[in-house]
Amino acid sequence: MAHAIVIFGASGDLTSRKLIPALYLLHRKQRLPEETVIVGVARTEYSHEQWRTMLGETTARFTGEAFDAATWNNFAQSIHYLPGDVKNVDDMHRLAKFLPEVEKGPACARLYYLSTAPSLYEAAIENLGQAGLAVETEGARRIVIEKPFGIDRATAKKLNQVVHHVFQERQVYRIDHYLGKETVQNILVLRFANSIFEPIWNRNYVDHVQITVAEEVAVGKRGDYYDTAGVLRDMFQNHLLQLMMITAMEAPARFEADMVRDEKVKVLRSVRPMTGADFARDTLRGQYLGYRKEKGVPAESQTATFAALKLSIDNWRWQGVPFYLRSGKAMSCRTTQIVIQFREPPHMLFSSNKRMKFDANRLVIQVQPAEGLQLHFLTKVPDAGMQLRMTDLDFRFHQKFGGGLPDAYQRLLLDALTGDASLFARSDEVELAWGIIDPILAAWQSPAAPPLEQYELGQWGPESSTHWMQEQGREWFDVCPVLKGPVED
Numbered sequence: 001m002a003h004a005i006v007i008f009g010a011s012g013d014l015t016s017r018k019l020i021p022a023l024y025l026l027h028r029k030q031r032l033p034e035e036t037v038i039v040g041v042a043r044t045e046y047s048h049e050q051w052r053t054m055l056g057e058t059t060a061r062f063t064g065e066a067f068d069a070a071t072w073n074n075f076a077q078s079i080h081y082l083p084g085d086v087k088n089v090d091d092m093h094r095l096a097k098f099l100p101e102v103e104k105g106p107a108c109a110r111l112y113y114l115s116t117a118p119s120l121y122e123a124a125i126e127n128l129g130q131a132g133l134a135v136e137t138e139g140a141r142r143i144v145i146e147k148p149f150g151i152d153r154a155t156a157k158k159l160n161q162v163v164h165h166v167f168q169e170r171q172v173y174r175i176d177h178y179l180g181k182e183t184v185q186n187i188l189v190l191r192f193a194n195s196i197f198e199p200i201w202n203r204n205y206v207d208h209v210q211i212t213v214a215e216e217v218a219v220g221k222r223g224d225y226y227d228t229a230g231v232l233r234d235m236f237q238n239h240l241l242q243l244m245m246i247t248a249m250e251a252p253a254r255f256e257a258d259m260v261r262d263e264k265v266k267v268l269r270s271v272r273p274m275t276g277a278d279f280a281r282d283t284l285r286g287q288y289l290g291y292r293k294e295k296g297v298p299a300e301s302q303t304a305t306f307a308a309l310k311l312s313i314d315n316w317r318w319q320g321v322p323f324y325l326r327s328g329k330a331m332s333c334r335t336t337q338i339v340i341q342f343r344e345p346p347h348m349l350f351s352s353n354k355r356m357k358f359d360a361n362r363l364v365i366q367v368q369p370a371e372g373l374q375l376h377f378l379t380k381v382p383d384a385g386m387q388l389r390m391t392d393l394d395f396r397f398h399q400k401f402g403g404g405l406p407d408a409y410q411r412l413l414l415d416a417l418t419g420d421a422s423l424f425a426r427s428d429e430v431e432l433a434w435g436i437i438d439p440i441l442a443a444w445q446s447p448a449a450p451p452l453e454q455y456e457l458g459q460w461g462p463e464s465s466t467h468w469m470q471e472q473g474r475e476w477f478d479v480c481p482v483l484k485g486p487v488e489d
Contacts, residue, residue: 009116010040129166180408223296278442370481
């Protein structure tokens with residue numbers, strides 16, 4: 001069947017930096033469905049050829065050595081442009097008449113991609129419905145919605161209602177590019193395709209789990225947006241909770257979209273709600289020095305650029321195992337990692353100094369940029385009696401498979417085209433995630449809020465974060481990944 005990809009907000013940065021390069025690379029790999037056409041829609045006035053030329057330049061820049069002029073010229077013939085405003089229902093009716101003119105077949109599946117400002121989502125969806133563009137009489141109709149999906153549970157629920165008035169849930173693909181990363185998908189393979197990990201992936205063997213998404217860069221030119229969002233909305237409600245769900249979920253009966261998402265939702269339903277003193281005891285917030293001088297940031301801003309949360313999952317597998325989530329701007333390095341910290345042995349036989357403390361085993365899953373796995377374990381130092389040292393087994397994707405990993409958008413766009421929603425968020429999942437974050441945001445506005453700690457640029461957040469973990473008898477795994485080989489953007 002022929003396919004059409006309609007990108008709204010086509011003149012924006014996401015289209016030129018991510019979407020078109022990903023589609024071009026899929027075309028080069030011959031993975032796009034046959035007879036696929038791409039239609040860009042935005043208010044900027046372009047002709048078809050002007051938009052193709054502009055995209056050719058940006059795609060060459062963002063794909064580097066993978067760009068081939070002849071392959072691009074072939075691919076570019078399937079790219080079209082229609083000036084239009086998603087807020088104008090007449091422009092949507094024009095689009096409804098235009099699409100059959102460029103589609104390669106009377107029965108054509110369509111994928112609508114909302115690459116617009118979130119404030120335009122409701123108008124775009126309503127007008128798609130008004131123009132009859134969601135009706136599936138001549139092929140599948142699917143819609144991809146970029147984050148942020150609401151700014152709290154109430155707005156997410158309202159947006160879901162608007163979406164469901166036009167599209168059925170099976171037609172909706174809420175995208176979080178973290179789930180398209182090869183290393184995130186590999187967590188499922190690590191757990192459910194290897195018999196050595198699943199038996200110890202529980203409260204009997206795991207002391208705690210750390211999930212860190214650290215960003216080396218400061219807010220920069222995004223001050224206007226960031227100060228209204230903050231780190232909880234920007235990173236926790238989507239990326240970190242998604243990583244937690246993948247880490248903690250039970251095995252689905254089959255690897256099918258609804259079954260996978262059912263298990264993820266069960267994790268969110270099992271998260272213990274915070275009440276009373278929990279917010280001061282189990283959350284930390286910080287702001288890097290100099291944030292209030294960033295462009296667009298008020299001089300007295302109380303917006304957190306760093307946060308650490310301690311969450312408890314009340315189910316049979318994880319009862320009593322804390323999940324520590326943290327993220328921040330202007331930190332020591334750029335890394336996304338999941339640390340499975342195992343329990344200490346019940347009795348240490350080999351220490352001549354009984355006061356000496358050895359680290360317990362840990363499994364480090366490097367999501368980015370040094371994609372891979374490290375298993376840390378104790379070994380005997382040769383020719384040194386029974387002296388022990390922590391060492392590791394180190395697996396790196398680029399060393400084993402060569403080259404760089406594909407951008408997450410390649411996988412996610414292909415899944416959306418073929419109707420596989422396994423790696424996309426469902427409506428109840430989004431609302432449950434906001435149900436965890438909203439009370440924390442509200443508590444941080446109250447007199448009982450934890451203090452907004454300042455921290456130096458290039459650190460692992462406020463010093464209180466380190467002390468907070470030490471008071472619980474634990475330590476953050478503050479290690480920047482060693483980069484060897486290609487790095488994914």
